[in-house]
Amino acid sequence: MNSFTLVWAYLRYRPLNTVLNLLLMSVGVAMISVLLLIGTQLEQRLSQNAQGIDLVIGAKGSPLQLILSSIYHADVPTGNIPLAQVRKVVEHPLVKQGIPLALGDSYRGYRIVGTTVAYPLHYQAQLAAGRWWVQPLEAVLGAEAAQGLGLKIGDWFAGAHGLGDGGQVHAQHQYQIVGIMAATGTVLDRLVLTDVETVWRVHEHNAHETDETSDEHEHDHEHEEQTTGSGYLTSTDPDAALTAMLVQYRSPVAAVTLPRLINGQSALQAAVPAFEIARLLQLVGTGIEMLTAFGALLISIAALGMLIGLYYALQERRYDLALMRLLGASRGRVMRQLLLEGLLMALLGASVGLLLGHGLTEWLSQTVSQAAHFSFTGRIWLVQEWWLLGLAALTGIVAALIPALQAYRTDIANVLADAN
Amino acid sequence: MFALTAVQYCYQQQPVLNIADWQGEAGSQWLVIGASGSGKTTLLHLMAGLLRPQQGTIVIQHQALNPLNERQRDQFRAKHLGMVLQRLHLVKPLTVFDNLRLAQQLAGLKPDRKRIEQVLTQLNLTQWQHALPATLSQGQAQRVAIARAVLHRPQLILADEPTASLDDAHCQQVVQLLQSQAAEYGATLVIATHDARLKAVFPQQWSLEGAA
Structure with missing residues (x-):
């Protein structure tokens, strides 16, 4: 006792x-x-998702909305930005790297993001299986997305317009899964990644689609360069646009000058993640x-x-x-x-x-x-x-x-x- | 054994108890008689070291209680004394067995299941060992209180009005139990009561009339 x-x-x-x-x-x-x-x-x-991203460039609107939609994929984008203006920013001497994001479609609730391989590499993502995309309409799935969708390498799927469920299905453009990323603990895990030009292509008019498809194999080598690097910037299409650009500065000086320059002298909006996260x-x-x-x-x-x-x-x-x-x-x-x-x-x-x-x-x-x-x-x-x-x-x-x-x-x- | 010499105890400046000299040999059995308010409970509390007299000395088992501090008196009481209180208080959330285990532990003894079982058998309580106090009859509770008082084989057993609310049959049973248990361990027994039924049972009696 x-x-x-x-x-x-x-x-x-x-x-x-x-x-x-x-x-x-x-x-x-x-x-x-x-x-x-x-x-x-x-x-x-x-903090983890915004690590290493100094600035986000997008369409004018709410800076918090831009950050949420571009970094965390948790809100709708503020709009599109013309590629011609993006090009100027990327070529600015104070910019070390710009990662493009082209949004607009999703597959069963998982967002399809047109980007370059620099995007997953920024989060030190590694492939659990398969390879990175090298051709149009190839997709790489985040770990959670692969598990949630129950898809595996070699499977095909068609994206739907919009970032939520119920959008119009782009049945003519079937994606093939070529890689699945290992879990990163970041927003990547819930994304479907493909190249920027694929997103552009899926949203072009149906009339152009037949010609483009027949040209695809002839331009494979060219696309390989474009999807892994900055090839999208060479597009001559005057309507080409991105949803946002994640920017890394070359020098701390950029933090003082670049946001002010972009916000004051262009139709673009520059939002600083650190500031917006603190506000949130x-x-x-x-x-x-x-x-x-x-x-x-x-x-x-x-x-x-x-x-x-x-x-x-x-x-x-x-x-x-x-x-x-x-x-x-x-x-x-x-x-x-x-x-x-x-x-x-x-x-x-x-x-x-x-x-x-x-x-x-x-x-x-x-x-x-x-x-x-x-x-x-x-x-x-x-x-x-x-x-x-x-x-x-x-x-x-x-x-x-x-x-x-x-x-x-x-x-x-x-x-x-x-x-x- | 016990010896009280020139003991005076006052409460709020009023004398409650005055004992010139009272001694009992080891193994002796005493009946302390007195009306309500005559100081019977006070006397037992003085002998148990719960109260300190303003004057005089109290010696229990050759140990004078006066020089002991509170903790030493607690320990002395736990080791040498067993008390049966008028109100048969048992710890309600604990079973009969656990009430005895608690007493053993508080007395600073090692857990001794056999000893508990032995006492329960002697007092015919084995079948009630897992019962809660609320389910016991007055007589059963009385036996548990006696079991608790003798569990550690004390040299002095003090009982305060142990038969106050019992009928004749139970009164006789309780007194016999106390006497037999005291005799078994060679303990001195002091029963304080105003119950006249016990006068015939105890040859050694001491009256508190006029002790205040």
């Missing part, structure tokens, strides 16, 4: 009180846990802070409930405690008994709360489609959660402190005499 067994017996003896306190504590901890998990992973994913996190952060405060409030209510519960339990158990003293327990032993009760209840509540929080996060990541853009998981453990557990333990001890001190001061002779 150790202290733990005795505490456990008391907790089981008052099931309603125990369950209510556990519930309050666990809901509070679960709420903070979910916010910690999602907030931390959101921040990580946002500030907006999201306010909500997270409010919910965290609510979670903390629930934990405080749980602590108060524990204090009241233990205080009244102490009134009921004055004779039990006096009896323990009579049988040889020291004042310290009796005090520790109540502190342990508060601690155990808080730790139990916090543990259940953490389990709930992780379970809920995992469920959210799999059911909320918007969350899927950021690939949340509840299967990770954050260092902050140790602190949360510690905080809950401290709360339990503090809540038990007043009843424990009262137990410490109990005059056993008085209690036993009163009982008679």
Whole structure:
């Protein structure tokens, strides 16, 4: 019969009180846990996906929308930008690299992105199977996209117009899968990549399609150069356009001059990811802070409930405690008994709360489609959660402190005499 | 054995108990008689080291209690004394067996399952060992309280009004149990009561009338 067994017996003896306190504590901890998990992973994913991208160029509109649609593929693009203007930016001496993005189609919810191989290489993506695209209408799938679509190398599919479900299917243009990327933990995992010219070709008028198809084999070698490099820039089509361009600076000086230059002197918009992400996190952060405060409030209510519960339990158990003293327990032993009760209840509540929080996060990541853009998981453990557990333990001890001190001061002779 | 010499205890400046000299040999069995409020419980609490007299000395098993600090008195009590309280208080969330285990642990003894089973058998409680206190009858609870008091083989057993709410048959049974258990361990037994039914059973009696 150790202290733990005795505490456990008391907790089981008052099931309603125990369950209510556990519930309050666990809901509070679960709420903070979910916010910690999602907030931390959101921040990580946002930074990870934007790493190494100094500037995003797109059509005029909301800079945040441009960043969300181009880097995170989580919003609709602001519009298209003429290739002629993009060319000027790419050729600017302060620009080290420009990665083109041509959006417009999707396949069963997965976006088809026309780009160059520089795009996956920017995220250090590696092929799990197959090869990169070298010809028009060849596609490489991200790891999640391959799994979600159930496609394998050699399979064919036709994209649909628009970035959501229900668009017009481009049945005449069948893509062949030539490669599948290994998981990168970035937005790439959910994309279908192909070359820029394929996207242009799919959106050209049907009248041109027959001629183009017959020319394809003659120009294979030419396309091989274009898809892996900057061949798309040599297009002479006056209507050629991109959705956005991800830019890397050659020099830090570019950060000062380039955005201002582009925004002021062209029809293009330049958005700085670092700035927009900070703005987004500030907006999201306010909500997270409010919910965290609510979670903390629930934990405080749980602590108060524990204090009241233990205080009244102490009134009921004055004779039990006096009896323990009579049988040889020291004042310290009796005090520790109540502190342990508060601690155990808080730790139990916090543990259940953490389990709930992780379970809920995992469920959210799999059911909320918007969350899927950021690939949340509840299967990770954050260092902050140790602190949360510690905080809950401290709360339990503090809540038990007043009843424990009262137990410490109990005059056993008085209690036993009163009982008679 | 016990010896109380010139013991005076006051509560809020009012004398509650005055004992010039009272001694009992090891193994002796005493009945302390007194009306309600005569100081019976106070006397037992003084002998158990729960209260300290303002004057006089109390010696239990050749150990003077006065010089001991609170922790030492707790330990002394746990080792040498067994108490049966008027209110048969058992720890409600624990079974009969676990109540005895708790007593063993608080007395600083090693867990001894056999000893618990032995006492339960002696007091005819084996079939109730897994019962919660709330399910016991008054008589059964009384036996558990006695089992708890004798579990660690104390040298002094103090019982405060152990028969107060019992009928004649149960009263006789409880007294016999206390006497037989004390005799088995050679313990000194002191029963404080106002129950006149016990007068015929104890040859050694001490009255608290006029002790205040």
